Amino acid sequence: MYSIIGGGICGLTTALAFEKLGIEYKLYEKAEELIPVGAGILLPPNALQVYDWLEILEDIKQKGSEMRRITLTKSDMSPLFDYIQDDIKEKYGFYSVSIHRWELQNILLQKIPKHKIHLNKSFASYKTSEKKVELFFHDGSKVETDYIIGADGIHSRIRKQLFPKSKIRYSGQTCWRGICDYKNISNEYQYRGIEMWGKELRFGITKIEKDKFYWFAVIKSKSNLKDNLLTIKSELSDTFNDFHPIVNHLIDKTSITNIIRSDLYDVNPMPNWYRGNICLIGDAAHATTPNMGQGGAQTIEDAYFLANAIKREQPDNVFNVFQKKRINKVNQIVKQSLMMGKIGHLKYFESLRSFIIKAIPSSLFKLRWRTVYKLG
Ligand SMILES: Cc1cc2nc3c(=O)[nH]c(=O)nc-3n(C[C@H](O)[C@H](O)[C@H](O)COP(=O)(O)OP(=O)(O)OC[C@H]3O[C@@H](n4cnc5c(N)ncnc54)[C@H](O)[C@@H]3O)c2cc1C
Known part of the structure; x- marks a missing residue:
């Protein structure tokens, strides 16, 4: 047994x-x-x-x-690396899947x-x-x-x-993950994982089901800090203000109950x-x-x-x-x-x-x- x-x-x-x-x-x-x-x-x-x-x-x-596609970009979403994974689909019969x-x-x-x-x-x-x-x-x-x-x-x-x-x-980094509803999003964000790299900051987005988006935001930080639930959304918006406008759009659309914070360890x-x-x-x-x-x-x-x-x-x-x-x-x-x-x-x-x-x-x-x- x-x-x-x-x-x-x-x-x-x-x-x-x-x-x-x-x-x-x-x-x-x-x-x-x-x-x-x-x-x-x-x-x-x-x-x-x-x-x-x-x-x-x-x-x-x-x-x-x-x-179907993984893209690494600068904070303004200009591409650094782009991989349309048709070869993967051909080899295995499927692409990656994002899911709740x-x-x-x-x-x-x-x-x-x-x-x-x-x-x-x-x-x-x-x-x-x-x-x-x-x-x-x-x-x-x-x-x-x-x-x-x-x-x-x-x-x-x-x-x-x-x-x-x-x-x-402890990696010295902490991460917030959020899920929000997002209808009628433009085609360029469908079937795609995008990670934006700025100065000491990263932000990633991907669709996880019809009209639902998942995002993550990573910053350098001490461990074990707690969020103020009343201000965390505006703090994140301020932190990522220089990023492509979709970032603040997604943060804005996310209910506070759908945001979780995790310090990153291995x-x-x-x-x-x-x-x-x-x-x-x-x-x-x-x-x-x-x-x-x-x-x-x-x-x-x-x-x-x-x-x-x-x-x-x-x-x-x-x-x-x-x-x-x-x-x-x-x-x-x-x-x-x-x-x-x-x-x-x-x-x-x-x-x-x-x-x-x-x-x-x-x-x-x-x-x-x-x-x-x-x-x-
Ligand atoms: C921010 C973040 C983003 C991530 N994104 C991805 C991603 O996109 N793709 C990916 O592949 N991975 C991702 N990961 C990693 C992934 O989440 C983990 O590798 C995975 O969840 C580990 O699964 P696990 O079952 O080993 O551990 P856990 O998910 O931690 O499960 C452990 C289980 O054991 C139970 N448990 C603990 N102690 C006891 C006890 N004493 N007695 C009985 N039960 C107990 C817990 O309640 C829990 O249910 C991410 C991780 C983080 C932190």
């Missing part, structure tokens, strides 16, 4: 992958109910290949919005038998003996299991017990994700800054490779095979993403940065994206 701890994107995708391959599992989630998180998520082709295998790709395409996180969660939840998801079960600690593992929860209950899959996110309690020296790193890459019968996956093992839009996608890839390793390998070898398959790709993404965030927030040399980005052959950028989009 596998016990998955955490019902985020990773835990739920892992549960569905276990369902598909007939692997025995139970999922424990600390929340009393799985409620909507008010943000969008980009699902790139590596994530969508897994969802295609799990037979939920059509639902995702139906609820989300295709992203709640819609994705819902699609996953509908396919997982309810009795296998145990809500209001906050993992507290584990104890290992000969062959079994005991799981203890904050409500005082305990269960016996064979294996623990730690999918409990970046602040993973399992990671803290398994690898007490592991560390998370997990300092670890040499090992497992020990004995306990294995970390998803953000618990390798949270990355979101600058490449790959954090969730990497957790989704984990679910696929872990489930297949369990199906094919001898039990003692599963976590080793899984880690070997995943760790190099993930570590590279963590590193590059952190670097991208730093370049995107340069205080000086903005013109030089633009000059260099334009000078790099677009074939090089495209090659990198194609490598990331390859499953595994």
Whole structure:
């Protein structure tokens, strides 16, 4: 029996992958109910290949919005790099999809038998003996299991017990995410992800469903600061005032209840994700800054490779095979993403940065994206 701890994107995708391959599992989630998180998520082709295998790709395409083109621009929206991803569509049969996180969660939840998801079960600690593992929860209950899959996110309690020296790193950046209604938006914003880079600031936009837009705004900041809900919209508008007018338009159209703030952290890459019968996956093992839009996608890839390793390998070898398959790709993404965030927030040399980005052959950028989009 596998016990998955955490019902985020990773835990739920892992549960569905276990369902598909007939692997025995139970999922424990600390929340009393799985409620909507008010943000969008980009699902790139590596994530969508897994969802295609799990037979939920059509639902995702139906609820989300295709992203056929990725454009990096200056703050006034003059392009630095533009990638119309027809080659990706040709290779995989689909583009990336942007979707409301709640819609994705819902699609996953509908396919997982309810009795296998145990809500209001906050993992507290584990104890290992000969062959079994005991799981203890904050409500005082305990269960016996064979294996623990730690999918409990970046602040993973399992990671803290398994690898007490592991560390998370603050990137020095904080991010607001918003969703707003936007009818009759011009064609140039349809089916497209645009990220604008200004001086120490970034702003990204993409459609996530019919007449709904998702945006994110990133600034350099100390961590753990709180917003004043009465003034945050005007503060954001002032901060991004020099950007293309659509930025303030979107902020203006967003209800304050649809704006969430997150400090951007990652997990300092670890040499090992497992020990004995306990294995970390998803953000618990390798949270990355979101600058490449790959954090969730990497957790989704984990679910696929872990489930297949369990199906094919001898039990003692599963976590080793899984880690070997995943760790190099993930570590590279963590590193590059952190670097991208730093370049995107340069205080000086903005013109030089633009000059260099334009000078790099677009074939090089495209090659990198194609490598990331390859499953595994
Ligand atoms: C600003 C921002 C934008 C992003 N944009 C993208 C994007 O566009 N594309 C992309 O692919 N990725 C993106 N990501 C990354 C993505 O959101 C994460 O990689 C992904 O959500 C991680 O999923 P997870 O299931 O591993 O962790 P989580 O989503 O954190 O889920 C962990 C789950 O475990 C539960 N849990 C925690 N502790 C316990 C406990 N003790 N007991 C039981 N349950 C517990 C939690 O309640 C939660 O449900 C973004 C991240 C951020 C911060």
